[in-house]
Amino acid sequence: MTLKPGLSTQMVSVAVLGARGYLGRELIRLLLQHPQVESVGVGSQSSAGEPLGKHLPAFRHVPGLTLVPFDHASIRDADAVFMALGHGEAKSLVPTLDEAGTRCIIDLSRDFRTEALAANGWTYGLADLDPVAKGTRRIANPGCYPTASLLATAPALRGRLLADGPIIVDGKSGVSGAGATVRADLHFAETNESVRAYKVLGHDHGPEIRGAAAHLEGRNGNARGIRFTPHLVPQNRGLLATVYAPIQDGVTPEMTKKAYQDAYQDSAFVAVVDEPDTSHVRHSNRAEIAVDVDVENGLMVARGAIDNLVKGGSGQAVQNFNDSFGYPATTGLTAVGGGP
Amino acid sequence: MTLKPGLSTQMVSVAVLGARGYLGRELIRLLLQHPQVESVGVGSQSSAGEPLGKHLPAFRHVPGLTLVPFDHASIRDADAVFMALGHGEAKSLVPTLDEAGTRCIIDLSRDFRTEALAANGWTYGLADLDPVAKGTRRIANPGCYPTASLLATAPALRGRLLADGPIIVDGKSGVSGAGATVRADLHFAETNESVRAYKVLGHDHGPEIRGAAAHLEGRNGNARGIRFTPHLVPQNRGLLATVYAPIQDGVTPEMTKKAYQDAYQDSAFVAVVDEPDTSHVRHSNRAEIAVDVDVENGLMVARGAIDNLVKGGSGQAVQNFNDSFGYPATTGLTAVGGGP
Amino acid sequence: MTLKPGLSTQMVSVAVLGARGYLGRELIRLLLQHPQVESVGVGSQSSAGEPLGKHLPAFRHVPGLTLVPFDHASIRDADAVFMALGHGEAKSLVPTLDEAGTRCIIDLSRDFRTEALAANGWTYGLADLDPVAKGTRRIANPGCYPTASLLATAPALRGRLLADGPIIVDGKSGVSGAGATVRADLHFAETNESVRAYKVLGHDHGPEIRGAAAHLEGRNGNARGIRFTPHLVPQNRGLLATVYAPIQDGVTPEMTKKAYQDAYQDSAFVAVVDEPDTSHVRHSNRAEIAVDVDVENGLMVARGAIDNLVKGGSGQAVQNFNDSFGYPATTGLTAVGGGP
């Protein structure tokens, strides 16, 4: 747990569970720079007692980052707890945090997204479209593919620009999206110079996009189909979602572009551009969105580019934290990203 | 011009125009290993008189590879001429080759593809679907994206498995597909760790896929729409096309998979697999195809993985050359590719 | 020029000349986050009048970043001017800045390093070894290779651990170190999957290392020879210098390691580790140093890993700025870097 000088009464203590994963370490990076955070507890059940820097050399010089078990005071007493854990782990931990009276829990796994989309005790934190209300206590952070896909589709959904029919989402993600777990197919020499789809018929982000899109379009109970195909591309970070959807008769390219411009003109983090590129948003909480209309085929083609670890995970989680605690959305998220 | 020992009467002389580009150099690599090729002339208008190895160090040790102007005897007298030139250059050269009586011209640019798809003096050389007849004299070699896309879609088109509506092709290509020309956006530090779409509304491979697909489906004069979106991914070689198309009512996943298996069971170069990966076919003339049916959304999802420079260009050109000269299709194309 | 809320009298205005290059844009990123900087002027002679975001999309959302000519008030009146220009350009600009009374000039080119090493009006800003004094007005920022090499060698030089003979520096740099200028050999497909040395006999960082090392060892006028060989490796950022030097008889591995530990134990940015890795320090102002002794061959083997754009350029420049203005060295440089 690292303490910052200049404690003030508005400052809060936070904890990150699952500190060693790619989302966990990115959360810690962001929270250490957050001006309203006075301490960051770092939880890892498997490595409790060890310095985080033993596992992640980039953190070696930061004082106070000793990994603690999940029942440690720095977690139990934290104002906000971020959970970046494997499937099912968050669910089993929440009762303990409830008992501890944790003011705000933000879960980055898929454990509570279904509940959140059903408005069942949790709030789905798609921060640039529906910022959570101040005081929200249980937030399910969206997946990386849903974030890019929904930002790229929302103005069309909300504006009722689409004709009937399924939406096709073709996603391309950098390898950090697959997590830090060791796998034969993620060996550098097997992944470099390789592009491939995966889980074509069964990735759980498909239903997540479907549920969230239904909300955005006001089709609750009658969700539009989502065809979602994720692909792995040989880069560390960066996710591009290319979205195809049938457009209403009479909706022109100009109307569509205007709907997108209007939707995001006051957005803190989302920009409508001509040519989104994952390299433009790397290491930032920003998203680049483009929309085109293929008039000949009656299709809208939208694109959304994000950093899968920031806007697609930890950055959006901090944005949700800001919204819940009443800080400006950009607090701690002002770093300008981009290449090289 | 390099001469091989053991000339036989069946052997032929060939020439490559545009020897310094990525397709040109790959053609030379293949033709130097081809057992029926006795000499390879290498043409470059801008660098005539210089050894190819001055520009491409990998060829320094190969004797006889001096770049010649396009009117040189080693080109004029070649049995087969491969043209790997910029847009419009092939068109201006053909009359000269016609006059020289060149037995077979294979053009790798887009200059003659429209004519070829209209059966107007040229033959469209989609070698794994419609091998050119022995003696074919003018062959337009397909583009890289069309090759992968059409191999991935042909069994459905030919088998009349698709319902009405446009076909969506989401292509992902390695950077060699953009050619060797120097461009600011292809600087290593701008392209590495970057994924982006390009020419979303105007890539000429869209109409090419449209025309060829119409032939395959027997829809001449009534072509089905093609939505084609190319993307650049940070690898040297390798192209994956992901194809989405509405499937007929009553067509099951099993029927679809069987149609694909049947279509390619005797194919020399195309395999139907579960998980295509560009790394499996790198440096080979092979294609990996997969097909799935998203029953819920009534969509076929097909994938085609190729090496964009080989199957998507020079390898298919050699295959067309083999077919035209009556050699077995695999002659000179038996190298096993794949990573690392 | 972007203005920050909460101006205080201690805050300063800065300007970056050469805003579009890789060092320039990294400087702007850092300065926009710097708590003591109230405004950042961005100068580009060739693109004056245009928004920086037109050229660098990552900056599109930042208000106030319009490129200005070098004689613009936001540069002329800046408290500190950072020059990240091509060879010779800084030299021609300094008289104008002198006339404008610029309080502090920090030059990131090689224009003034020779003067600085000769203590001739400029100070060589190797910030982790010799922090410039408060009030220093003219600072020549070290090159990327010299920074890594000298950090890796300094404890041995200062501790007089080395026997006579040249020091060999074998450097490996990511491609951003070559700058953003378009070059055929930096095309992605020519640089990816390529490792090569360059300028083996003539890189200007060799004499720079030589001069600075002589100071560190107290050998002024009798500099030890430096054999410096730079290599390009296929990554965006990250520089590793591997240093070989003859060690004094009787100097043990333990003594050597202790000298390194002692030298950097209080360092804000330099850590002595077992296995330096450029991925540990990416996007940070930190350096990882290791030292080993090859007893059998009487050689010290030292390594230094840095981010070539941050510690090797813009980060060190900000550190020099901090030192000159009397801010704590880590001000604005606390971001935790590292992969992925």
Add this chain to the structure above:
Amino acid sequence: MTLKPGLSTQMVSVAVLGARGYLGRELIRLLLQHPQVESVGVGSQSSAGEPLGKHLPAFRHVPGLTLVPFDHASIRDADAVFMALGHGEAKSLVPTLDEAGTRCIIDLSRDFRTEALAANGWTYGLADLDPVAKGTRRIANPGCYPTASLLATAPALRGRLLADGPIIVDGKSGVSGAGATVRADLHFAETNESVRAYKVLGHDHGPEIRGAAAHLEGRNGNARGIRFTPHLVPQNRGLLATVYAPIQDGVTPEMTKKAYQDAYQDSAFVAVVDEPDTSHVRHSNRAEIAVDVDVENGLMVARGAIDNLVKGGSGQAVQNFNDSFGYPATTGLTAVGGGP
């Protein structure tokens, strides 16, 4: 075991043990194209009975490649057996092959290199410097780093151009050199954008270079010290060795360059060039060597670039096989490599 048409009495059967590793699969690729090889047995103790293509999709279409246990007839009866196994495995297998009367064994591990350098029953197969005699029965294939390093140093060693003192070899290798075994530090996202040294004080290629260099220089019993430092760079293939050695007084750059030119002027695979680059030799059995003299520091700087899997392993093994069986050295090794 795959059979080729057109068996002739001069053709031979071969087997590869350790078919699934990176060297094993590259050997199979080369041997399938070798005009004197009639069948290739593929051995894998752990996966016996399975098709090789199950593990390596690139080989799926090749008939006859079923993995067999090491006591299978296709191995026992092979004329030549290539062993590409883990440390110690080759040693335990040789007695069985001896008993089976295997005509030629080529081991790619380090198991017999020490014996070979001591001329103890095995021959060290540094094929471009000391081709094995026809009929050689037991060949220890050199390591990848020693191959590049020794090719880069041999003309200086043989020509007695070097002064006393250790030779420093700074090696940079692509990730395939680390083998196909799954390791956390070789996860794509940990290795991409990372450069690091490893085994600075204990890599077994150091003693191997030392022993072989002593032979080349005629210093048997009095080997010159070798300081060898291997580095991992983020590419699949390609190894560059940069060699630093003290040069004799009076040896000029011209003399040195001439010695190198003379040494390799008739070489089938080694070229002396100005700027070696791993991308020039990728997927080929060639080496690029450069030599420079740093007159000021009295040092020779030599460079050797190879494909670590081909010239650094399987290609050199095939070259040794050719020499042992009396085929021209280039048989089956004529493919032109290079990028992209």
